[in-house]
Amino acid sequence: MTTASKTVSDVIHSHLGVLTRAEKQLAESLLDNYPVSGLGSITTIAENAGVSTPTVVRMVQKLGFKGYPDFQAHLHQEVEATISNPIAKHDRWAQNAPGTHILNRFADAIMGNLRQTLTDLDTATFDNVAALLSDRKRGLYFAGGRITGALAEYFFTHMQVIRPATTLLSSNSSSWPQYVLNMNAGDVLIIFDIRRYEQEMVSLATAARKRGAEIVVFTDQWGSPAAKLARHAFRVRIEAPSAWDSSVVTLFIVEALIEAVQNSTWDETKERMKTLEGLFEQTKLFRKPG
Amino acid sequence: MTTASKTVSDVIHSHLGVLTRAEKQLAESLLDNYPVSGLGSITTIAENAGVSTPTVVRMVQKLGFKGYPDFQAHLHQEVEATISNPIAKHDRWAQNAPGTHILNRFADAIMGNLRQTLTDLDTATFDNVAALLSDRKRGLYFAGGRITGALAEYFFTHMQVIRPATTLLSSNSSSWPQYVLNMNAGDVLIIFDIRRYEQEMVSLATAARKRGAEIVVFTDQWGSPAAKLARHAFRVRIEAPSAWDSSVVTLFIVEALIEAVQNSTWDETKERMKTLEGLFEQTKLFRKPG
DNA sequence: GCCGTCATGAAAAGAAATTTTCAGCGGATG
DNA sequence: CATCCGCTGAAAATTTCTTTTCATGACGGC
Structure with missing residues (x-):
């Protein structure tokens, strides 16, 4: 066979x-x-x-x-x-893989993180942040560190489609003061700051708060010092069987927020997405002859 | 019943x-x-x-x-x-939240995606890719699309610490040919291409293959056309109760790969991380007086 | 615009499964 | 030792499933 x-x-x-x-x-x-x-x-x-x-x-x-x-x-x-596989009896993840395979160990850890994070998380916080991000009158600013920068970018990319007035802070922290300069009272600064907390984040948060910005922080269970300055903070479990921390659950929260925001103003978002499609088409037309 | x-x-x-x-x-x-x-x-x-x-x-x-x-x-x-995974089936994630809260619906969907992805995933593929990425003689190139660019960046940032000869392709696809020009036979090109498959990815993969590069593709269950050119492909479930696709499971695989690669050459990686720490310290010293 | 090719499902034909019928058998009882 | 009762499986009857056939419609090439 x-x-x-x-x-x-x-x-x-x-x-x-x-x-x-x-x-x-x-x-x-x-x-x-x-x-x-x-x-x-x-x-x-x-x-x-x-x-x-x-x-x-x-x-x-x-x-x-x-x-x-x-x-x-x-x-x-x-x-x-x-x-009938005895190993499979409890947690069967990747088949044909011994229970100690890195994929299975990771899956176990992520599951634990997700469960713990959601248990600790106050849904009111989530809903409040979603409402904050849905408010078109507020400008949004996204900032991440060396590793979390990718998360900030991911969040930003989606929100940029969903609504106007979104800004991704450059990864170069020396340019951050210029962004703060443009913030108005009521604008929202979303900060990702995990473990090895970066000193610049606190400075950024402090400066933004002085300008009257609301601050939302994504951090780990121990809490970034910037979280003390924040209106809302997400404390996410990040443990992994690895020398690195896991961003999976953080991304999970981000995606859920994206959906919540989009959902709250679906009609408007739909229009924006349609327009965006059109723009993509045009870009292609521009490019084809080239 | x-x-x-x-x-x-x-x-x-x-x-x-x-x-x-x-x-x-x-x-x-x-x-x-x-x-x-x-x-x-x-x-x-x-x-x-x-x-x-x-x-x-x-x-x-x-x-x-x-x-x-x-x-x-x-x-x-x-x-x-x-x-079916017993944990995935449990009724409620975030406590005090109705079962229909976006967080709970998302958690269910993500767990389903994870389970399904791991069921479909061949661990040999995973191990082979890990070995490929561990090979210091091969240069690594990371490319992502509009949305998946953040994943490519995340992957790149970690691999850059772990090993030398890693390159992140600019998000601007018109500059890609220049990267291909530098690829040698045996180098590895890691591509993220999900849903709305981007035409440029196929061109990139084709060009890279002509230069003798090995291609690894992260795509969804339907499969990017670039996957046909790939030595290894990860088909990840991306469904979410949202107008957007979920990247959570893709990030999961990426993190597991990072750990697998790091683990395979821990001694060397440890040295690199120490050196990196030193460099960070120096940078801070530079900055402080300024 | 015509023709050939191919995908698709309705329906018929064929095969297999499930249920029912029934006769044999063995143990219990008087 | 004769008789009865109920378990048991062979075989028939029935139902359901599986496969094949064939008409229809969509699509691409000429």
């Missing part, structure tokens, strides 16, 4: 390219909640995927199986392997 | 007293390697237990199921519950 070593999931992936529309649709449905979704009869999975039963037969044959029963037998074997 | 609380296993146990010899034999067979042993057809499990098919029908009806299909449906549900 050729499929002895490869999982059904692998086989599907390696064939994704040669699948037709309906077959892709079916493949998606199977991979979603794999491998349990393939447990039922051919009729059931065809219905779940919204395709006809012949499509199922054609696809599994295209994948190299003799027929649907053959396909399902392989799936059953995989389910069996997954369930 | 009455069986929502009781498992099939419970039901069998509670009926053990009223079962006949052949039925007990069947029950034993089912409980042995439960619940996988009940995955097949009635014929299969009858054969495995060494009883006739009518015995199976009679027993499941005695247990309170309408018939074999009904019995099997319950078993499938249990298999699903066993396989």
Whole structure:
């Protein structure tokens, strides 16, 4: 058997390219909640995927199986392997990987971080920050450090699409005073400051506050000194089985905020996104002849 | 549903007293390697237990199921519950928040993405990429798109500390050819390309491959066209209850890779980090008097 | 705009599963 | 020892699932 070593999931992936529309649709449905979704009869999975039963037969044959029963037998074997594997019993993450694989250890850590962070987090804080960022009258300024700069940029990039008056502070802290100069009372400064807290962040926060800006800080559980100056602070768990801290949960909060802000003014955002699409198209036209 | 609380296993146990010899034999067979042993057809499990098919029908009806299909449906549900990560299933994340709060919905989605991604991910791919990135003889180049640029930058920032010969491609794609010009055979190009795949990525990948570079792609489950040119591809689930895609799981893989690479050459990395600390100190000294 | 090719699902045909029927068998009882 | 009762599985009947066939419609090339 050729499929002895490869999982059904692998086989599907390696064939994704040669699948037709309906077959892709079916493949998606199977991979979603794999491998349990393939447990039922051919009729059931065809219905779940919204395709006809012949499509199922054609696809599994295209994948190299003799027929649907053959396909399902392989799936059953995989389910069996997954369930009866003693390591898999508790936390089954990456299959075929020993429980000590870095991916599994990381997954465990991230899960713990997420859970702890959400337990500690006051949803009122979240909602208040979302409201603050949704307020079009307030200018937004994003600042990050050496490592967290990427998070600030990610946040900024999204907010820039959603609303006007957003600014990303250059990574070069010597230029920060110029940004502060432009801040008005009521503007919001979003600061990322984690572990090895950077001295410049406190200076930035102090200066911004003097100008009447509201400050939102993303920091770790121990708290950046800048958090003391902040109106709102997110204390995120950042522990990882690594010499580095994990930014995964921080990014999680950021994405949730992006959605919350966007959602609060969806009509306006939609218009902006449409316009942006148009601008992208134009840019392409500019570029094509070049 | 009455069986929502009781498992099939419970039901069998509670009926053990009223079962006949052949039925007990069947029950034993089912409980042995439960619940996988009940995955097949009635014929299969009858054969495995060494009883006739009518015995199976009679027993499941005695247990309170309408018939074999009904019995099997319950078993499938249990298999699903066993396989699905128990933590991901738990009802509420942030306490005191309604289950429909954006934070909770996001947490559910992210956990699903993580689980699915790790299920689909081949750990060999991960290990191979880690080895590739650990090889000091290879230069590393990081490229991202409009949104994924921040991920590329995050990855780059860490790798830059861990090892020499790392380059972040400017976000301005018109300058990319100059980077390709400097690539040598065996160098590694790490590309982030998700959804709205950017045409330039394919051009970049093609050009880099002509220079003999190895290509690693981070993409979504549908696959960037650049993935076809890649030696290794990570297909990450990016679905979120949002108009935007989620980068959380992608960042997760990136962080795990960072740790894997660092771990493989910890001694050297330690030296580099010490030196870096020294350099930071010096910079501060420069600045203080100013 | 016509033609060929291919994807797709409805429906029929075929195969397999599930359920029912029924006869044999073995142990219990008088 | 005869009889009864209920367990058991072979085999038939029934239902359901799986596969094949074929008509339709979409798409691209000429």
